[in-house]
Amino acid sequence: MKILVIGSGRMGLGAAFDLAHSSNVETVTVADLDVERARAVAAAVKSDKVKPAQIDVADDRAVVELMRGHDAAISCVTYFHNVRLARAAVEARVNFCDLGGNNSVVAEELALDEAARAAGMNIIPDCGLAPGMVSVLVAHGARRFDHLEAIHIRVGGLPLEPRPPLNYQIVFSVEGLINEYVERARVIRDGKIVEVDSMTEIERLSFAAPFDEMEAF
The missing domain is CATH 3.40.50.720 (NAD(P)-binding Rossmann-like Domain)
Incomplete structure (x- = not known):
């Protein structure tokens, strides 16, 4: 090819x-x-x-x-x-x-x-990280179960060695990154596609150091 x-x-x-x-x-x-x-x-x-x-x-x-x-x-x-x-x-x-x-x-x-x-x-379209690679991995994992009630997907793009002041590293385009925070998010609930405001419905997740406790939204 x-x-x-x-x-x-x-x-x-x-x-x-x-x-x-x-x-x-x-x-x-x-x-x-x-x-x-x-x-x-x-x-x-x-x-x-x-x-x-x-x-x-x-x-x-x-x-x-x-x-x-x-x-x-x-x-x-x-x-x-x-x-x-x-x-x-x-x-x-x-x-x-x-x-x-x-x-x-x-x-x-x-x-x-x-x-x-x-x-x-x-x-x-949408063949990046999420949707994209994550969708493929989730589908692959789901096929391994005889019965599956729910799948919870959480995606982050943080450096292995975070450095101040932002503890972040640019790997995506800045325009695309900002868009993720301002555009309404599409989610599937009860089998239907709905839109919700980005940066809402915050939850806390625990990881090993150096990340420890982090927020997901």
């Missing part, structure tokens, strides 16, 4: 590294507006499979043309570009996924379902 990774930040680096070490992946193109950053990712992965490229995600025609040389494209840029990239993927007839980060954006992507089916490709 030939895979296109759009964005050369930390998520793009992680995606490129994993893909480059997958036996069924032939080439990985890492594309960014700043081609030097794309080159830096290619150099960091240390694989002949990884090739840098320059792309402006605002240039729809250029994005479509670049996508057409690949079997799938992964958006590792900030969430507000994802609808535009998903539409480009439909036109290019290339499978597409992204890291999510905003419910309204995901809704617009899901609205492309009919067009995606007609193009013979797939759009899979």
